[in-house]
Amino acid sequence: MGGVGAVSPQGFKSGFVALVGRPNAGKSTLLNAMMGKKIAITSNTAQTTRHRFRAALTTEDFQLVIVDTPGIHKPHDALGEELNVSAENAIGDVDVVALLVDTTKPIGRGDEWVAARVREARGAKVCVLTKTDRATPEQVRHQLEAARSLADWDAITSLSAQEGTGVAAFIDLVAGHLPAGPKWFPDDMDTDLSEEVMVAEFIREKVLLNYRDEVPHAIGVGVEQMEYVRKKDLMRIFAVIYVERESQKGIIIGQGGRAVRQVGIEARCDLEQLLGCRVFLDLSVKCKKDWRRDANQIRRFGYGE
Numbered sequence: 001m002g003g004v005g006a007v008s009p010q011g012f013k014s015g016f017v018a019l020v021g022r023p024n025a026g027k028s029t030l031l032n033a034m035m036g037k038k039i040a041i042t043s044n045t046a047q048t049t050r051h052r053f054r055a056a057l058t059t060e061d062f063q064l065v066i067v068d069t070p071g072i073h074k075p076h077d078a079l080g081e082e083l084n085v086s087a088e089n090a091i092g093d094v095d096v097v098a099l100l101v102d103t104t105k106p107i108g109r110g111d112e113w114v115a116a117r118v119r120e121a122r123g124a125k126v127c128v129l130t131k132t133d134r135a136t137p138e139q140v141r142h143q144l145e146a147a148r149s150l151a152d153w154d155a156i157t158s159l160s161a162q163e164g165t166g167v168a169a170f171i172d173l174v175a176g177h178l179p180a181g182p183k184w185f186p187d188d189m190d191t192d193l194s195e196e197v198m199v200a201e202f203i204r205e206k207v208l209l210n211y212r213d214e215v216p217h218a219i220g221v222g223v224e225q226m227e228y229v230r231k232k233d234l235m236r237i238f239a240v241i242y243v244e245r246e247s248q249k250g251i252i253i254g255q256g257g258r259a260v261r262q263v264g265i266e267a268r269c270d271l272e273q274l275l276g277c278r279v280f281l282d283l284s285v286k287c288k289k290d291w292r293r294d295a296n297q298i299r300r301f302g303y304g305e
Contacts, residue, residue: 011061011180012061012181013062013178013179014062014065014180014181014184015178016054016065016093017065017066017094017097017174018097019031020097020114020117021099021100021114022102024102025100025102027040027068027100028041028068029042029161030128030130030167030170032161033162033164034057034064034066034171035066038270039055039191039193039198041201041204041208042205053067054068054185055191056190057171058187061175062175063181092120092122094123095123096174097118099115099118099125099151101127102130102131103131103139104135107143115151118151119151123177125152126153126154126155126170127153127157128157128159129147131160132159133160140158144156155173157169157173195226195275196223199226199239199271199274200223200239202267203239203283204219205267206263207221207241207252210259210263210266211252218243218245218248218292219242219243219248220288221239221242222242225237225238226238228277234278235271235275235280237281237282239283239284240285241283241284241285241286242285242287243286243288244287244290244292249287253285260283263283264281
C-alpha cells in the first residue's frame with residue numbers, strides 16, 4: 001500500500017487505519033484534527049468526500065497512515081456506487097478499522113449496514129463516538145450502549161474532532177494496534193492526493209458551503225491548468241465547475257457572476273495557505289449532462305476507485 005521510504009529505527013511501528021461510517025459521521029473532520037491541518041474538505045452535505053485517499057501522521061515512534069473514505073450509503077447513481085466500492089475496499093486491507101458513529105443521531109440501519117462490513121475486516125476494530133461537543137452526557141451514554149451491540153470491538157472511544165478533545169487519545173489507541181514496520185511515506189509527505197486534486201477539492205468545498213439543495217451533488221470540479229510564476233511568487237490556476245444541467249449553470253454563476261466570484265474568493269484564501277504563495281484563480285462553469293451516471297466521467301474526475 002505504498003512505497004517504503006527511509007530505513008526506520010528499531011522498534012518503529014507503522015500501519016493503516018481506515019475511517020469509515022455513514023455520510024456526515026465526521027470522518028474528514030477527524031482526519032484534519034489528527035493531522036493538525038486541513039487536508040480533507042468538510043461540509044454538512046452528505047457525500048462531501050468523493051476520494052479515498054491517505055494521509056500520513058509520522059512521529060519518532062510510529063507512522064500512522066489514515067485512510068479517509070466516502071460515507072457508505074444506499075447509492076442512487078453510478079457515482080454513489082463507485083463511492084461505496086471505494087469505501088468498502090478500504091476496510092479489507094488495513095490494520096485498524098475505525099467505525100465513526102455520530103452521537104447526536106440514533107443508531108439506525110445505515111450504521112448497522114456499515115458495521116456488518118466492519119465485522120468482516122481482518123484488522124482491529126474500534127468504535128468512535130463523534131461530535132460529543134454537540135451531545136448531552138445522556139446521549140453519549142445511550143450511544144455507547146447501542147454501539148456495543150454493533151460488533152465485537154477491540155475498543156470503544158468518544159471524541160470531539162471539532163474541539164480536539166479525545167483526538168490524542170484516539171491516536172494513541174490506534175498506534176497501540178500497529179505492527180512493527182517501515183515508513184510508507186517520506187517524513188515531508190502528508191497525503192497521497194496530487195496537488196491538482198487537492199485544489200479541485202478545496203474549490204468544490206466552497207461550492208458545497210455556498211449553495212443548497214441538489215446543486216452541490218451535481219457539481220464536479222476539474223483543474224485544467226496550474227502554472228507557477230516564480231518572479232511573482234504566484235500560482236495561476238484555471239479550473240472548471242461542471243454541472244449536469246444548463247439550468248444549474250445560472251445558479252452557480254449567480255446574478256452578474258457574483259455567486260461564482262464568492263466561491264473564488266473563499267477558495268483562494270484556502271489555496272494560498274495550501275500552496276504557500278499568492279494565487280490567481282480563474283473559475284468557469286460548464287455543463288456535462290448527467291455526468292454522475294457516466295462511470296467514465298466519474299473516473300476522469302478521480303472519484304471512487
